[in-house]
Amino acid sequence: MKNKIEKSLSNLLLESSLExxxxxxxxxxxxxxxxxxxxxxxxxxGLPDEDxxxxxWSKFFTLLYPDGKxxxxxxxLPLYRLLNxxxxxxxxxxxxxxxxxxxxxxxxxxxxxxxxxxEVIGTFLIAVNITAPKVLxxxxxxxxxxxxxxxxxxxxxxxxxxxGSILFVNPKAAEIIGxxxxxxxxxxxxxxxxxxxxxxxxxxRITQVKSGKKLEFIETKITTLxxxxxxxxxxxxxxxxRGQEAIMxxxxxxxxxxxxxxxxxxxxxxxxxxxxxxxxxxxxFDLEGNFVSANAACYNLSGYTPEQLIGTSFIPLLRPEDxxxxxxxxxxxxxxxxxxxxxxxxxxxxxxxxxxITNVPIVVxxxxxxxxGIAKDLTDQKKLQEKIxxxxxxxxxxxxxxxxxxxxxxxxVLTESEQNNLSFAVxxxxxxxxxxxxxxxxxxVGDQLLKEVAKKLQLSIRDQDMVSxxxxxxxxxxxxxxxxxxxxxxxxxxxxxxxxxxHLVGVGDVLITPSIGISLYPDDANTIDAMIKFAxxxxxxxxxxxxxxxxxxxxxxxxxxxxxxSIEKNLRNATDNHEMEIYYQPIINLxxxxxxxxxxxxxxxxxxxxVISPVEFIPIAEETGIIQExxxxxxxxxxxxxxxxIHQGHKNLQVMVNISIRQLQNRNFHHIVEQILNEVGxxxxxxxxxxxxxxxxDPHDSIVxxxxxxxxxxxxxxxxxGTGYSSLSYLKHLPIDRLKIDRSFxxxxxxxxxxxxxxxxxxxxxxxxxxxxxxxxxxTEEQFTVLKDLQCTKGQGYYIxxxxxPKTFERTILKKLL
Numbered sequence: 051m052k053n054k055i056e057k058s059l060s061n062l063l064l065e066s067s068l069e070x071x072x073x074x075x076x077x078x079x080x081x082x083x084x085x086x087x088x089x090x091x092x093x094x095x096g097l098p099d100e101d102x103x104x105x106x107w108s109k110f111f112t113l114l115y116p117d118g119k120x121x122x123x124x125x126x127l128p129l130y131r132l133l134n135x136x137x138x139x140x141x142x143x144x145x146x147x148x149x150x151x152x153x154x155x156x157x158x159x160x161x162x163x164x165x166x167x168x169e170v171i172g173t174f175l176i177a178v179n180i181t182a183p184k185v186l187x188x189x190x191x192x193x194x195x196x197x198x199x200x201x202x203x204x205x206x207x208x209x210x211x212x213x214g215s216i217l218f219v220n221p222k223a224a225e226i227i228g229x230x231x232x233x234x235x236x237x238x239x240x241x242x243x244x245x246x247x248x249x250x251x252x253x254x255r256i257t258q259v260k261s262g263k264k265l266e267f268i269e270t271k272i273t274t275l276x277x278x279x280x281x282x283x284x285x286x287x288x289x290x291x292r293g294q295e296a297i298m299x300x301x302x303x304x305x306x307x308x309x310x311x312x313x314x315x316x317x318x319x320x321x322x323x324x325x326x327x328x329x330x331x332x333x334x335f336d337l338e339g340n341f342v343s344a345n346a347a348c349y350n351l352s353g354y355t356p357e358q359l360i361g362t363s364f365i366p367l368l369r370p371e372d373x374x375x376x377x378x379x380x381x382x383x384x385x386x387x388x389x390x391x392x393x394x395x396x397x398x399x400x401x402x403x404x405x406x407i408t409n410v411p412i413v414v415x416x417x418x419x420x421x422x423g424i425a426k427d428l429t430d431q432k433k434l435q436e437k438i439x440x441x442x443x444x445x446x447x448x449x450x451x452x453x454x455x456x457x458x459x460x461x462x463v464l465t466e467s468e469q470n471n472l473s474f475a476v477x478x479x480x481x482x483x484x485x486x487x488x489x490x491x492x493x494x495v496g497d498q499l500l501k502e503v504a505k506k507l508q509l510s511i512r513d514q515d516m517v518s519x520x521x522x523x524x525x526x527x528x529x530x531x532x533x534x535x536x537x538x539x540x541x542x543x544x545x546x547x548x549x550x551x552x553h554l555v556g557v558g559d560v561l562i563t564p565s566i567g568i569s570l571y572p573d574d575a576n577t578i579d580a581m582i583k584f585a586x587x588x589x590x591x592x593x594x595x596x597x598x599x600x601x602x603x604x605x606x607x608x609x610x611x612x613x614x615x616s617i618e619k620n621l622r623n624a625t626d627n628h629e630m631e632i633y634y635q636p637i638i639n640l641x642x643x644x645x646x647x648x649x650x651x652x653x654x655x656x657x658x659x660x661v662i663s664p665v666e667f668i669p670i671a672e673e674t675g676i677i678q679e680x681x682x683x684x685x686x687x688x689x690x691x692x693x694x695x696i697h698q699g700h701k702n703l704q705v706m707v708n709i710s711i712r713q714l715q716n717r718n719f720h721h722i723v724e725q726i727l728n729e730v731g732x733x734x735x736x737x738x739x740x741x742x743x744x745x746x747x748d749p750h751d752s753i754v755x756x757x758x759x760x761x762x763x764x765x766x767x768x769x770x771x772g773t774g775y776s777s778l779s780y781l782k783h784l785p786i787d788r789l790k791i792d793r794s795f796x797x798x799x800x801x802x803x804x805x806x807x808x809x810x811x812x813x814x815x816x817x818x819x820x821x822x823x824x825x826x827x828x829x830t831e832e833q834f835t836v837l838k839d840l841q842c843t844k845g846q847g848y849y850i851x852x853x854x855x856p857k858t859f860e861r862t863i864l865k866k867l868l
Contacts, residue, residue, distance in 0.1 A: 353398025793827020
């Protein structure tokens with residue numbers, strides 16, 4: 051009885067325990083029929099209190115794999131596995147009840163129920179509800195995943211290290227450090243990445259973090275794997291990483307920010323330097339036109355310090371007449387338009403300063419908030435411009451209008467005269483003997499003379515007329531709205547102004563006279579160039595008529611000018627066209643009448659113009675420079691001819707060749723002569739070069755060349771002595787061997803006692819200077835005899851022989867000597 055009671059009591063206690071446990075307990079038979087399901091399991095799965103086959107209980111819930119989505123295959127079911135002899139230990143699955151679609155997680159453990167014969171008669175399963183921790187685990191996992199994503203994707207670098215060894219870096223930190231990925235860095239020494247400049251402070255901060263101190267963000271220099279220095283702004287805190295205490299450093303790369311900041315600071319300093327040290331005045335105005343700032347140059351410009359200017363208006367600094375225009379420009383600038391203009395400032399001393407102003411709007415967020423200005427001092431530049439302008443239009447010596455201003459005024463007068471049917475006149479003035487005065491008395495005297503001449507000319511004209519200086523001793527007077535009678539009176543007045551000597555300081559009285567050529571509009575010409583050219587032509591005619599007079603242009607003068615142009619044109623090709631020929635005039639010993647040489651005289655016979663006198667074409671050749679080439683041709687031909695005659699037996703002959711002052715101005719002339727003598731094979735003693743007194747225009751350079759010629763054995767003769775600028779002071783320094791008395795003295799020798807005395811004096815001068823004297827232009831027996839009596843031993847002229855061509859010279863002169 052007692053055993054039955056104990057057994058019943060034991061079954062009752064077991065059943066009570068199974069019913070009231072918070073664990074699902076399920077018992078099946080060998081066919082999988084649920085034979086017992088405790089109360090907890092029935093409530094959890096919504097099962098009825100009856101036996102259920104697998105097919106039946108599947109109507110109430112679905113068994114899923116732990117992912118909560120995939121149904122468990124039959125072979126993986128705990129019941130199937132138990133019935134097939136497999137163990138079921140800690141088998142995790144999900145159960146979704148169909149009554150409420152609720153998903154729960156369970157941990158299943160089970161075993162087989164066997165009889166005494168060890169036959170399987172059923173199964174026993176215990177399912178522990180692990181939904182709450184599972185959900186918590188999943189939430190934790192999601193949290194960790196989200197945290198990891200945050201760490202991975204944060205734009206800021208994060209690095210975790212422990213005891214100096216790197217445990218973790220996020221991609222941004224790896225990128226900054228220069229690693230391909232985090233694996234290149236993990237395990238490396240953290241301090242190896244710290245730049246030496248920051249290493250000490252980083253070690254100190256690690257100690258502070260470990261002690262629990264909160265750190266501020268500071269800048270730290272790091273060294274990347276590529277040895278590049280970067281700057282990171284970072285802080286650090288204590289963390290637990292994968293179960294171990296560590297330090298997490300968080301920051302951001304500020305290298306670029308700092309670079310920009312440095313550039314901005316540099317730009318600010320550069321701007322400040324530009325502002326402070328710029329030589330031009332730089333300032334800022336507010337919208338009312340008051341100074342907000344001003345650099346030091348503003349003081350140099352205005353006399354007001356920046357402190358005195360700030361807060362004041364710019365208007366009181368302006369010249370009154372400039373205020374409106376400056377305000378207009380200021381308004382345009384405030385409307386967003388940069389402006390550049392000129393105005394005048396009244397400085398603190400009361401002086402006017404010319405300025406070039408540049409205004410630029412200061413725009414912030416699309417709005418003009420002020421005006422930036424630069425002022426450049428133009429005062430000196432303006433004065434220079436005025437001086438340049440003056441020099442461009444006025445002669446610096448006489449202060450008269452120059453060629454440029456004359457040209458512009460002539461255009462104005464021509465236009466006015468054409469429109470109003472008016473007349474005007476051009477007077478071309480050249481001073482007589484000015485070159486002689488300038489060369490002999492000095493350029494300072496010449497300049498003083500030109501100034502006085504300018505004053506005299508201005509006194510001779512009306513208020514509406516203009517005197518201009520072309521250059522040298524040439525002047526042009528423009529007479530507006532004038533008839534020929536009035537021109538005539540003004541020209542007489544000019545001549546009269548120079549009838550008395552001009553008094554020059556330090557020199558005394560100097561007499562200078564003008565030669566004036568006049569052209570009239572519209573009678574003579576209707577263009578400016580023609581008016582000047584015709585006046586110039588008339589001036590040369592005035593000189594030809596004795597100087598110190600005026601001549602109106604005539605058509606005949608144009609013909610003369612036209613002939614001059616034609617001569618120049620044909621002269622250029624005369625030697626190439628074989629139009630030139632050299633004639634030779636014998637020079638004899640007047641005592642013995644022996645032939646001692648000949649003077650080479652150039653003749654020109656042009657097919658178009660006929661025979662042209664040297665008096666006409668030589669000046670043109672000198673003026674145009676053709677004389678250089680022509681002179682060389684004459685010299686070579688003359689040397690060839692005298693060489694030929696010497697070869698024929700006339701051993702002591704000399705040829706005298708005239709050379710121009712233009713040839714002597716060529717410093718290589720002595721080389722040219724030497725080259726010709728060498729080519730011809732002529733001894734230099736047979737060559738005499740004749741120069742004229744025009745050498746005194748430029749005696750120094752000419753004397754150098756003449757000395758070089760004499761050193762080579764060439765003889766030098768001074769031609770036409772006594773007619774030009776001869777001076778005994780120069781004569782004694784000239785390297786000459788011979789003096790040739792001009793024909794003008796010889797012509798009156800027999801009838802004029804003054805001429806006789808003059809010739810005698812020249813002969814005496816020559817003899818005292820050990821010079822050979824040659825008289826030229828001997829045309830009568832009487833002249834021949836007087837010269838012999840005066841002991842002039844050599845001469846030439848038509849009485850002896852006219853110039854002859856080479857063949858005639860040989861036939862009539864040389865043949866007699868053989």
